[in-house]
Amino acid sequence: MKLISIKLFNFRCFYQQTPEIVLARSDDRNITVMHGNNGTGKTSLLNGFTWVLYEKFTAAFGDPEQLVNRQAIAESQPNQAVECWAEVLFEHDSKRYRVKRQCRAYKRNISEERIIDYSKSELLLLVSGDDGRWTPHKQMPEAVINGILPKSLHQYFFFDGERIEQIVRSDNRNEIAEATKKLLGVQVLDNAIKHLKEAKKSLEEELKSVGDAQTKTLISQKQQIDRDITALEARLEEIDREVECQAQLRRDCSQRLAELGGVEEIQKRREALEAQERDNRDNLRRVKNELKQAISTQGYSVFLPNAIADFRELVGGLHERGELPADIKQTFVLDLLERQRCICGAELHEGSPNYEQVKTWLDKAGLADVETATLKLEGFVDEVEKQATDFWQGIDTKQANINHLKSNISRLELELEAIRDQLRHSPIEDIRQMQTRIDQVDRKVEDLNLEKGAKQQKITDYRLQIENLSKQIKNSKQNEGKQKLAQKRINAAQEAIDLLIDLKANRNELFRKQLEARIDQIFSQISFKALTPRLSEKYELSLVETVAGQEVQSGASTGENQILSLSFIGSIIDCVREWSKTGLVMGPDSSTFPIVMDSPFGSLDEIYRRQVARLIPRLANQLVVMVTKTQWRIEVAEEMTARIGKEYVFVFNSNKPDPQTDEIVLYGTSYPLVRESAYEYEYTEVVEVSHG
Numbered sequence: 001m002k003l004i005s006i007k008l009f010n011f012r013c014f015y016q017q018t019p020e021i022v023l024a025r026s027d028d029r030n031i032t033v034m035h036g037n038n039g040t041g042k043t044s045l046l047n048g049f050t051w052v053l054y055e056k057f058t059a060a061f062g063d064p065e066q067l068v069n070r071q072a073i074a075e076s077q078p079n080q081a082v083e084c085w086a087e088v089l090f091e092h093d094s095k096r097y098r099v100k101r102q103c104r105a106y107k108r109n110i111s112e113e114r115i116i117d118y119s120k121s122e123l124l125l126l127v128s129g130d131d132g133r134w135t136p137h138k139q140m141p142e143a144v145i146n147g148i149l150p151k152s153l154h155q156y157f158f159f160d161g162e163r164i165e166q167i168v169r170s171d172n173r174n175e176i177a178e179a180t181k182k183l184l185g186v187q188v189l190d191n192a193i194k195h196l197k198e199a200k201k202s203l204e205e206e207l208k209s210v211g212d213a214q215t216k217t218l219i220s221q222k223q224q225i226d227r228d229i230t231a232l233e234a235r236l237e238e239i240d241r242e243v244e245c246q247a248q249l250r251r252d253c254s255q256r257l258a259e260l261g262g263v264e265e266i267q268k269r270r271e272a273l274e275a276q277e278r279d280n281r282d283n284l285r286r287v288k289n290e291l292k293q294a295i296s297t298q299g300y301s302v303f304l305p306n307a308i309a310d311f312r313e314l315v316g317g318l319h320e321r322g323e324l325p326a327d328i329k330q331t332f333v334l335d336l337l338e339r340q341r342c343i344c345g346a347e348l349h350e351g352s353p354n355y356e357q358v359k360t361w362l363d364k365a366g367l368a369d370v371e372t373a374t375l376k377l378e379g380f381v382d383e384v385e386k387q388a389t390d391f392w393q394g395i396d397t398k399q400a401n402i403n404h405l406k407s408n409i410s411r412l413e414l415e416l417e418a419i420r421d422q423l424r425h426s427p428i429e430d431i432r433q434m435q436t437r438i439d440q441v442d443r444k445v446e447d448l449n450l451e452k453g454a455k456q457q458k459i460t461d462y463r464l465q466i467e468n469l470s471k472q473i474k475n476s477k478q479n480e481g482k483q484k485l486a487q488k489r490i491n492a493a494q495e496a497i498d499l500l501i502d503l504k505a506n507r508n509e510l511f512r513k514q515l516e517a518r519i520d521q522i523f524s525q526i527s528f529k530a531l532t533p534r535l536s537e538k539y540e541l542s543l544v545e546t547v548a549g550q551e552v553q554s555g556a557s558t559g560e561n562q563i564l565s566l567s568f569i570g571s572i573i574d575c576v577r578e579w580s581k582t583g584l585v586m587g588p589d590s591s592t593f594p595i596v597m598d599s600p601f602g603s604l605d606e607i608y609r610r611q612v613a614r615l616i617p618r619l620a621n622q623l624v625v626m627v628t629k630t631q632w633r634i635e636v637a638e639e640m641t642a643r644i645g646k647e648y649v650f651v652f653n654s655n656k657p658d659p660q661t662d663e664i665v666l667y668g669t670s671y672p673l674v675r676e677s678a679y680e681y682e683y684t685e686v687v688e689v690s691h692g
Helices: 042-054 070-075 141-148 151-156 161-169 173-183 186-210 213-259 264-303 305-320 330-339 353-362 368-424 429-475 481-526 558-581 606-619 634-643
Strands: 002-011 014-017 031-035 081-092 095-110 113-118 122-128 134-136 158-160 532-535 541-547 550-553 594-598 622-627 644-654 662-666 669-676 683-688
Touching: 002 042, 002 594, 002 622, 014 070, 014 683, 031 634, 042 081, 042 095, 042 151, 042 158, 042 594, 042 622, 070 081, 095 141, 122 141, 141 151, 151 158, 151 558, 186 213, 186 481, 213 264, 213 429, 264 368, 264 550, 305 368, 368 429, 429 481, 481 532, 481 558, 481 606, 541 558, 558 606, 606 634, 634 644, 644 662
Parallel strands: 031 622, 031 644, 158 594, 594 622, 644 669
Antiparallel strands: 002 014, 002 081, 081 095, 095 113, 095 122, 122 134, 532 541, 541 550, 644 683, 662 669
8 A cells, every 4th residue: 555645624623625635655755744733633634544544543533523623513504514524545556546534514503502413424435447537446445445454453554653652562462463464365365264164065065965874974973073163163262352351351450459549559569470470471381392392302312322332332343353444445455456456566367366365355445435424423423422411401401490480480379369368358448349350350261261271172172083084984985986076075175274274374473483583673773772572473562681591571661662563563564565575475465555653753762763763764665754843853854854755734723812823944944833823713724845
């Protein structure tokens, strides 16, 4: 997606129609800068994009239901429709799209009270044909837009910079994971798997209709188990949603508990202990996985001492007998016999005494390749013996770490239980009630996790049963040609399903690992701290630091979380762009993305502002930045000016008598930021900055 322009009509502070705001989109000048004071329309413009494309608003956008310009409503007659719309022109995959969303407001006067009614929004999407004519798209507009840039990911491309750190605290990580995979075209694999499963069911019905009695019985049993698995998988999804809801409820309860008087320090202590417990459990899982990996890849070395001893005894005997290293090689003797001349000059004719005497040396000579192989094996055996020693040392270290982490977890559990017990017996009733609610949530989560484990085990058992039934079906009597053909088709469908599932899993893991590496690379370019980003399998972003050789969760600042979030966004763009170039992304080209940022530098210090201003324009294909005069600091201007293609000023016309005016100087020209309105109402106008 590459944004071309946006127009607004009666949208919030923009009275009547704005000029077409054309955005920079060339490769070398891809930045558009919007200058304006706070409250003059920058956030409204950002939400103009998100409203048109997704009917969504940022957290800082106040009263989102009141979109229609107040002056336009005031000038209207009762029950007269006041139109409000925003229109975005963009390009994607060599096609141009014009998307427009509009709504209406109606003023009603009831008993001297003015009431404003708002209509539902309407969305129109047009696509430009090869002849340049605009026609409605054949698909639903929402589906087209989501196929280009998923709704669940839009907040990572259109965002309020001062609140961007919330990305790393998002409670919708599953959405992040799924939407990120969508950009790779993984839904193509999902659809293929889904359709193949449906086709397989049809083929099984066909086999059931032509098969013998035994085959029909086996297929019926298998189909019932398939239905049971589907029901269990649906319940597992429900459990995951319930656990997430309970986790959010627990966070809310903990927050409310922290706000109650008298327990602030206790609650802080509990939160710190809970964080330590999570870190220890994460490290415990990591070390256990490392232990398994070490055993599976190096464990063989501990079973080789007897074989190594036999080898050394054999080689030692060869050395004692003088066979290693051999005084003379067989190839040397054979060469003498072939040339029929000894090294002393005597002729060696076949059958002569001299020939027979030299020939006897063949039995005493050694094989060169055997000697070479033996020397190599001796070196390999030495290395294996060292590996075995290192293996046991590594196992002992990991086992010691596991025991240490288990001990820490036990200690933390005791301390947490003591705090919980203290709160349960607090003399303040509100505290007791809140702790009781938290206990209920914890028990509910524990019950859900137990249920989840039981159902996962049940699914595993069912799949073993299906595997057994499939073998029986395959081996059942297949006298009829139709039955054999149907069985072959079922087997082919299942093989295709298995391959696609493996392909999807491999692609997902490959992308996640590449994304994590790219986040680390970008973050390290901006941050001056020795922190390492981590991206879990659930796409949970976090920062860790190494303390005494162990990774521990870092208490990241707001600025560091902002940088981490920007690194995440830039990494997605960079990785998907790279995958598109190499043909790994399925479906239409999805390698071009815009970033529209409102106030991105507010809470960053000078060093971080400069690094972000330098890096982000190189990561995004297109960048729209909205800044106040104070945010457009020297370091930001120095890094971005060379890449600016378009620049605008939001001029706020105030209806306040004698307002405090303001201006900004750009390229030697002064532009008003705040001035007195020529009318009785306030409004914002958009003025393009001249670079000439």
